[in-house]
Amino acid sequence: MTVKQIHTLLTAIESDPYLMLSGDTAPVEPIVSALLEIDPDDLSVRLLRWSLDAPSAVTPLLEAVAKEPTAATHVSKALVRQLTAWNRNHPDDDAIDSILIQVFPTLIAPFRDWTAERPLVRAHFKLIPGKEYVHLGPVDxxxxxxxxxxxxxxxTPAGAQVRLLDLDYNCGPITGEWNDATLWALNRYRYECYLPMSDTVDDETLEHLASNFDDTY
Structure with a gap:
């Protein structure tokens, strides 16, 4: 299913709500697998456009996405990447947060933890930092x-910690050891940069991290 076909189906559902009777998500389920084929940079823009053009159709689509962990993760990573590119206080931040709220229940750590840091998501689910998700907090x-x-x-561990702190990823003090706080911060960095997630340290992530660091510190 192409992006154009997805848009056509969503607008058709929007104009004929009888296609979505009794909470049945069957009409939008073919779209879920198609979302996985869309480049993340393009997907975030498309989702925002569809949510404006066909809001009543996008709601059941996101309900269907939320039932599929792989699709929910793909959507959340695309949106997080867009939020990171925008930095802070972009006019469409709230629109993205509303989408993240709908896919949040299926997310697992560390995707869930990053998304829970969003104030609107945290308020919607009444999440308690440090209890219901890993809260890294601001850098000391x-x-x-x-x-x-x-x-x-x-x-090196110390080199990664210095660079994470410089980019505002709270990994705690520079200890020179691969501790839990450093590994969590690395995964937050991977998530925002759309790098492969891992429970271990890899040179690809560390080299990517180094490329964003000013060695004239």
Whole structure:
């Protein structure tokens, strides 16, 4: 199913609500697998457009997505990537948060933890930081490298910690060890950069992290 075909089906459902009787998501279920084939950068833009053009059709679509963990994760990663690219306070932030709220119940860590940090998502589900999701919180400024101090090599624990802190990923103090806080922060970084998720440390992630760091720190 092409993007054009998806849009055509959604607008048809929007104009004829009888196609979606009794909460039946069958008419939109073919779209769910098709979403997995859409590039994440394109998917976030498409979802926003569809939610404006066919809001009544997108609601059952997202209900169907939420039933499929793979699809829910793909959608959330695409939206998180868009939010990261926009930085903060973009006019469409609330629209993206409303979509994240609908797919949130199926998400697992660390996708769930990042999404739970969104104020609207957290308020909607009444989530308690540190209890119902892993809350990294803001970086303690005393944990950062001192100005003029040379950064450790990028492929070392200390090097990764310095670079994570510089990019505002709270991994705790620089310990020179691969601890839980550092691994969680690395996965948050992977999530935002659409890198492969992992429970271990890999050179690809560390090199990507180093590429975003100013070595003249």
């Amino acid at each position: 400024q005393t944990h950062r490298l001192n100005p003029g101090q040379r950064a450790p090599p990028p492929l």
